[in-house]
Amino acid sequence: MMAALVAPILAPVVLALAWYRWKRRPSLIRVLWLLQLLVAIAALSLAWRATPLTLALGTTHWGHPAHLVLSPTAGVLVAAIHLAMVIVFAAPTWRPNADGPPTPATSLTFILIGAASAALLVDDLLLRTIVLDIASLSVGLILLAQSPAPTPLGSVWPYLLLHIGDIAFLLLTLWLDFTTGTWSISQAFSLAIGLSPGPRALAIAAALLAAGCKLGLPPFDGWLRRASTLSTPYCIMVLCAGPPLLGAYLLYRLQDLLVGDPVSRATLLAIVLLCVAYGVWRALRNGSLGVSEGLILHSALAFGAPLIGWQRVYLLSFLPVRLAICWLIPQLAGGAVEVKPAARADLPAVLQALAGIAAHVDAALSRLANGLGTLSRRLGAAMQRVHSGKIRRNLLIALLALPAILLAMLANLWTGTP
Amino acid sequence: MSNSSWAPIALLLSLVAPCLGAVCVGLGRSRPGRWAGGVALTSALLLSLALALAWLARDGEAVLFGDGVNAGMLAPRLALRLDGLSLPFALNLALVAILSLWYALDYAVAQAQSFHALMLLFVASMLGALLADELILFALFWEGMLLTSSLLLLRHGDSPNAESVTLRYFIYTQAGSLALLGGLLWLAVRAESTSPQMVSLWAQQQGASLPWVIPAALAVGFLVKMAIVPLHGWLPDAHAIAPMPLTILLAAAMLAMGGYGMARFVFGMVGPGGVAALQTPLMVLAITSQILGALMGLASRDIKRIVAYSSISQMGYALLGIASFSSEGLSAGVMHIWSHGIVKSLLFMVIGLVIAATSRRQISRLGGLGKRLPRVMLALGIGALAISGLPPFITFASEWRILLADLASTHPALVVLAFVGIVLTSCYALALVGRLAWGSAPEDSEPLQPIPRSMALSTLATVILLILVSLAGYPLTIWLGGLITSAMGSGA
Numbered sequence: 001m002m003a004a005l006v007a008p009i010l011a012p013v014v015l016a017l018a019w020y021r022w023k024r025r026p027s028l029i030r031v032l033w034l035l036q037l038l039v040a041i042a043a044l045s046l047a048w049r050a051t052p053l054t055l056a057l058g059t060t061h062w063g064h065p066a067h068l069v070l071s072p073t074a075g076v077l078v079a080a081i082h083l084a085m086v087i088v089f090a091a092p093t094w095r096p097n098a099d100g101p102p103t104p105a106t107s108l109t110f111i112l113i114g115a116a117s118a119a120l121l122v123d124d125l126l127l128r129t130i131v132l133d134i135a136s137l138s139v140g141l142i143l144l145a146q147s148p149a150p151t152p153l154g155s156v157w158p159y160l161l162l163h164i165g166d167i168a169f170l171l172l173t174l175w176l177d178f179t180t181g182t183w184s185i186s187q188a189f190s191l192a193i194g195l196s197p198g199p200r201a202l203a204i205a206a207a208l209l210a211a212g213c214k215l216g217l218p219p220f221d222g223w224l225r226r227a228s229t230l231s232t233p234y235c236i237m238v239l240c241a242g243p244p245l246l247g248a249y250l251l252y253r254l255q256d257l258l259v260g261d262p263v264s265r266a267t268l269l270a271i272v273l274l275c276v277a278y279g280v281w282r283a284l285r286n287g288s289l290g291v292s293e294g295l296i297l298h299s300a301l302a303f304g305a306p307l308i309g310w311q312r313v314y315l316l317s318f319l320p321v322r323l324a325i326c327w328l329i330p331q332l333a334g335g336a337v338e339v340k341p342a343a344r345a346d347l348p349a350v351l352q353a354l355a356g357i358a359a360h361v362d363a364a365l366s367r368l369a370n371g372l373g374t375l376s377r378r379l380g381a382a383m384q385r386v387h388s389g390k391i392r393r394n395l396l397i398a399l400l401a402l403p404a405i406l407l408a409m410l411a412n413l414w415t416g417t418p
Numbered sequence: 419m420s421n422s423s424w425a426p427i428a429l430l431l432s433l434v435a436p437c438l439g440a441v442c443v444g445l446g447r448s449r450p451g452r453w454a455g456g457v458a459l460t461s462a463l464l465l466s467l468a469l470a471l472a473w474l475a476r477d478g479e480a481v482l483f484g485d486g487v488n489a490g491m492l493a494p495r496l497a498l499r500l501d502g503l504s505l506p507f508a509l510n511l512a513l514v515a516i517l518s519l520w521y522a523l524d525y526a527v528a529q530a531q532s533f534h535a536l537m538l539l540f541v542a543s544m545l546g547a548l549l550a551d552e553l554i555l556f557a558l559f560w561e562g563m564l565l566t567s568s569l570l571l572l573r574h575g576d577s578p579n580a581e582s583v584t585l586r587y588f589i590y591t592q593a594g595s596l597a598l599l600g601g602l603l604w605l606a607v608r609a610e611s612t613s614p615q616m617v618s619l620w621a622q623q624q625g626a627s628l629p630w631v632i633p634a635a636l637a638v639g640f641l642v643k644m645a646i647v648p649l650h651g652w653l654p655d656a657h658a659i660a661p662m663p664l665t666i667l668l669a670a671a672m673l674a675m676g677g678y679g680m681a682r683f684v685f686g687m688v689g690p691g692g693v694a695a696l697q698t699p700l701m702v703l704a705i706t707s708q709i710l711g712a713l714m715g716l717a718s719r720d721i722k723r724i725v726a727y728s729s730i731s732q733m734g735y736a737l738l739g740i741a742s743f744s745s746e747g748l749s750a751g752v753m754h755i756w757s758h759g760i761v762k763s764l765l766f767m768v769i770g771l772v773i774a775a776t777s778r779r780q781i782s783r784l785g786g787l788g789k790r791l792p793r794v795m796l797a798l799g800i801g802a803l804a805i806s807g808l809p810p811f812i813t814f815a816s817e818w819r820i821l822l823a824d825l826a827s828t829h830p831a832l833v834v835l836a837f838v839g840i841v842l843t844s845c846y847a848l849a850l851v852g853r854l855a856w857g858s859a860p861e862d863s864e865p866l867q868p869i870p871r872s873m874a875l876s877t878l879a880t881v882i883l884l885i886l887v888s889l890a891g892y893p894l895t896i897w898l899g900g901l902i903t904s905a906m907g908s909g910a
Contacts, residue, residue, distance in 0.1 A: 130809040156848035163844050170837075174825055202834070355713050357713070358710050358716070359713075
């Protein structure tokens with residue numbers, strides 16, 4: 001039972017290492033694929049238990065007993081992402097000509113699945129922050145390995161967008177710990193409902209930002225559009241079983257907090273409407289519905305589902321629907337994925353403007369310092385005329401004076417007289 | 419001597435080792451350049467060994483040499499103290515000194531004698547200021563720190579403007595030192611003692627009646643050293659023109675001295691009245707530094723300046739922890755300074771490797787190094803992720819503990835702004851990696867120069883050190899927290 005909780009996290013990591021190191025030993029890889037399948041089946045069967053399965057991980061360094069908890073919803077999702085991995089990646093490996101050189105992107109995808117499983121199972125806010133960051137980093141590296149960007153910033157931009165979501169989740173984590181006094185996700189999320197409006201608004205804002213980045217909603221959709229250009233297996237795993245699923249799961253866990261507040265309900269509705277309008281506008285502009293537009297529209301529904309009480313339905317259908325979007329839309333469009341990577345010549349405009357302001361502030365302070373410098377240089381020149389010396393020599397003399405004073409103090413230590 | 423064991427002697431030896439090393443280097447003028455570097459590195463190793471021995475052989479909570487407590491106003495003495503607060507800073511200094519002097523072995527072959535001798539005196543001054551258990555002694559070492567670093571910049575600065583940059587550096591830090599000296603003298607006269615412990619005790623007893631201007635004057639002196647906005651004007655130019663080993667010492671060790679001063683003197687002396695007066699401005703300055711430093715890093719086009727500006731931003735984090743005026747915030751701030759020392763050493767070392775290989779510093783003239791210098795770029799990537807505060811790097815542990823401590827302060831809303839700084843940090847750090855590693859190679863690319871062996875090996879050692887420290891991050895945090903709490907408790 002307990003192994004069934006740890007296996008979804010460790011099995012993909014073992015597979016990732018084995019794939020990279022021993023891909024040319026098909027029997028070993030087949031055994032490991034079988035293990036993934038067993039993990040999926042075990043998770044699915046355990047998901048139907050009346051009470052969630054819990055495994056104590058011990059006390060964390062920050063003093064909270066951490067647990068892995070397999071709830072029915074998390075169990076189904078873990079099973080689904082493992083099944084998706086087996087279907088997408090295992091099938092080609094049975095073919096005799098599929099033993100090409102190992103690619104880091106494949107191993108990174110398996111690590112992403114391990115991190116996503118951990119994020120679904122772990123019941124500690126800070127541990128979840130850590131695994132979310134690992135998942136984001138995996139996606140960033142997969143994109144680097146598989147889909148090099150035309151510009152330098154474009155290479156790291158997708159990770160940066162996901163990282164903004166991780167930082168928002170860190171803010172949520174720290175804020176919930178401060179206001180509720182617990183690191184446990186289930187306890188903190190339920191206690192957050194009873195917070196006064198101000199603290200609750202901050203928690204909701206941080207959660208919505210975190211979920212929005214993970215789900216790839218505008219203006220954080222740059223990473224999703226880049227991921228849409230990946231080859232099909234990676235595109236499916238990243239966009240169906242990666243960060244978007246974790247963003248949707250976060251909204252699911254916070255649904256009571258979100259729908260219990262009239263302002264947050266209005267915010268959710270506004271987000272849905274804006275994102276749908278954006279997705280439709282992009283599709284009209286491009287003349288066709290691309291994978292990224294389809295996924296953005298689907299992601300927007302994650303914010304609308306809690307408003308009508310369909311959050312669980314949305315979450316359980318998340319993977320199949322997104323698989324269909326990733327497979328069907330390119331087929332309908334003639335087999336070609338039309339999405340182009342976001343071309344960014346330099347820093348985004350907002351950052352560029354902020355950096356410009358900072359440069360001006362620095363220049364102003366620098367001018368002030370230069371003014372002071374000129375003043376003191378004149379003073380120094382006047383002093384040098386008196387001393388007939390130079391700055392280097394003066395500094396050296398001052399430096400030599402220090403050991404003399406220290407020696408006097410040392411003498412004082414032994415003699416006891418000042 | 420207070421301790422019966424030989425720990426005090428080891429403590430004194432840790433201070434004497436770099437001074438003797440400087441004398442040896444100075445005397446060996448006819449020897450080749452690498453000899454001076456070897457002596458300097460050996461001295462730094464001896465310093466570290468002596469420090470470790472002193473701490474391991476201590477009798478109580480601190481190692482004492484000389485009697486600073488009973489020193490009267492007119493009888494200043496050579497009194498040294500290594501306690502739970504000075505130990506992390508001394509360890510940081512020892513590590514950074516070893517790494518920078520190792521890096522310098524093949525870096526500063528020309529003019530090696532004066533460079534290494536002054537580097538050792540600079541290290542000795544910083545260590546002296548950390549260990550000084552007497553206010554006048556502290557002020558002397560503080561001045562020594564400024565003088566040695568000024569001479570290094572003046573003599574070995576890599577710019578025709580070295581003199582004006584040094585002058586600006588000197589004026590900034592000397593102005594801060596004057597404010598500091600004024601505050602210390604006022605305290606010493608009023609408390610009728612030059613012992614930091616006695617002065618702290620006296621200041622705490624005064625409570626709200628202690629004029630807030632006194633801790634504020636001390637804070638100005640230390641904030642200049644930490645390069646907190648708007649007192650940061652000396653840093654970008656000084657870091658930019660300094661030879662790389664000196665830049666490493668300046669960024670990773672000397673900025674930490676400002677943090678030490680804030681922790682030892684301002685935190686140790688401020689009572690409830692002072693907290694009320696100082697907390698808000700300090701937190702605002704910290705957040706401003708954090709955000710403006712990151713933005714200035716984004717605006718900069720010189721790779722060395724980008725990393726230099728990041729120091730301003732990172733010191734903002736550390737100040738944010740200290741300004742919470744809680745033991746959790748203080749230990750997190752010290753932890754951040756400690757981790758910043760390692761990460762910043764790594765980043766400057768990597769930038770030094772890039773400059774050594776390409777002879778270029780302007781970001782527009784660099785690119786495509788991911789294929790040409792893959793290992794160097796991997797090290798840069800590790801450093802960039804670490805400075806972004808990504809788990810499992812140790813900076814993550816220190817940052818979230820700082821933010822947690824500040825949430826419990828009187829200004830939790832300011833913490834939200836700190837998250838803007840975290841995002842911006844990732845922006846400039848990852849943009850730097852993106853541009854260097856994956857940016858298109860310039861058309862006028864030249865063949866890469868070979869990277870000197872000591873520079874490459876010391877960088878590798880720093881990467882390994884960062885990984886090891888990150889793996890032991892949480893136990894280390896707890897250990898340091900315990901040390902600092904006990905030191906601040908016993909110090910009072």
